[in-house]
Amino acid sequence: MKYVLRRCIQIIVVFVVSCALVISLSNRNQIINIISNNNSYRYDKDTCELYNWFLDDEDGNYVSKSDPQIIIYDVDDYLRDIRVNVHLPLGEINQDEIQVYYTLNEDPSFSADKTIPTLVNITSGSFDFTINKQVKDIRIDLVEEADVRMTFESVECNPRNFRMGKYDLLLCSVILLLFFVVFKSRFFIRKIYSEKDLIVLLAKNDLKSRYAGSAFGLIWAFVQPLMTILVFWIVYEVGFRAVPVENVKFIQWFVPAYISWIFFADAVANASNCLREYSYLVKKMRFPIEILPIIKVLASFVVHLFFVVLMFVIYIFYGYSFSLMNIQLLYYSFALICLLFGVAWLTSALSVFLKDFTQIISIILQLGFFMVPIFWNSADMGKNVVFFLKFNPCYYIVQGYRDTMLTGKFFGDEPWQTAYYWLVTVLLYFVGTKLFNGVRRHFADLL
Known part of the structure; x- marks a missing residue:
C-alpha cells in the first residue's frame, strides 16, 4: 500500500511540475523594446499591446504618450495575419495617413510596403494585413497622433490567463511519459553511467582507429563535410550569386542545418555497424556491449563540436552579433543525442540479423538529406507539404539549429512540435533498448 501511495505521489508531483514548466514556457513574459528618436516603444506579448513611452527625467518614471512618428519593432514569429486597432473616433481616421512596412530581417533592400486604405475596417476602426512571410521587424508609419494596438492572430496573442491549451497538455503528457521511461530504465541507465570512463576511452580510440594508417589521420573526419560546405558556398554565392535567404548569406543559412x-547521419551510419566492427568485444562474456552504440554517437559528437565552432567563425566573419538565445544550441544538441541513442540501439541490433541493413540505412540517410530543410526553405513550401515533412523528427532539430542562429526563436514557441519530437524520442528509446536487450544473447552466435 505504501509503495502504491508513494508512486501515486510521484506521478502527481511530476505532472504538476511538468504543467508548471510548460505554462512558464508558453506564457513567459515577452517584451520587445524599441528605441526611436529618444522614445521607447514597448510591445508586450502578454497583453498584446504596443505602448509608446517616454522617460520623465524629473522623477524617473515612464509615462504613456502619443507621438506621431515611425514605430519600428522586432518580431520573432512567422506572421500571417496582423490586426491593427487605431484608437481614434470613427470618422476621424484618415486612411491615407497609415502605412505598414515589413522587412525581412534588417536589410531595407528586402522591405515591402502595404498601403492601408483598402484594408481599413471603418466599423471597427481596425485593419487586417496579411504578410505570409517570415518577418523580422514591422514598421508602422503614423502621420497623426494615435495610439496603436497590434494583435497577432497567427500566434494566438491574447492577454495571458494561464490556461493550458491542448498542445500544452500534450507536452505535459510527453514529459510525464519521459519520466516513466527513465524511471523504468533507471538500472540500465545507471549501468551505462558506471561505464562512463570506458565509454570516453573507447570513443577516443574509435576516432583514432577510423583513419589509422592514412597520411592525414583524423583530418579526414572533417574533410567531407568541409568540402560539401565549400561546394555549396562556391555554387550558390560565387557562381549563381544567389539572393540572400531570410536576409542572410546563403552560407549562414545553410551551415546550421547542415552540421x-x-x-545525425554520421552517428546513425557508424552505430548501425558497431556490433560487427567490435565483434571481438561482443564475444567477450563480461563486456558491456550496450555501450558500443553510445561510443559511436559520442565520437560523432566530437566531430560535430568542431563544426559548431566553425559555424560561429563563419558567422563572426559575416558580422553576426550573438545573443543569449544561441545557448539553445545546447538544448537541440542534447535533444539530438537523446534521439540518436534510441536509433543507435535499434539499428545496431537489427544490423546483426540483417546483413544488408547498413546499406538500407545508407539509402535512407541519402533520401533523408532532401526531406529536411537543409538547402530548401520551409517558408517557400506549401502548408500540406511542410505539415507532412514535420513528422520527421530531424525536421525539428534542423529547423531548431537554424532558428537559434538566425531568428532566436524559442523552442517553447512550438509546443506541439516539441511534444511530438520528444514523444518519438521516447518511443525510439523504449523500442531500441527493449530490442537490444532482448536479442543481445544471440549476438555472439551470429557474429
Missing part, C-alpha cells in the same frame, strides 16, 4: 544533419 546538425551531418551529426
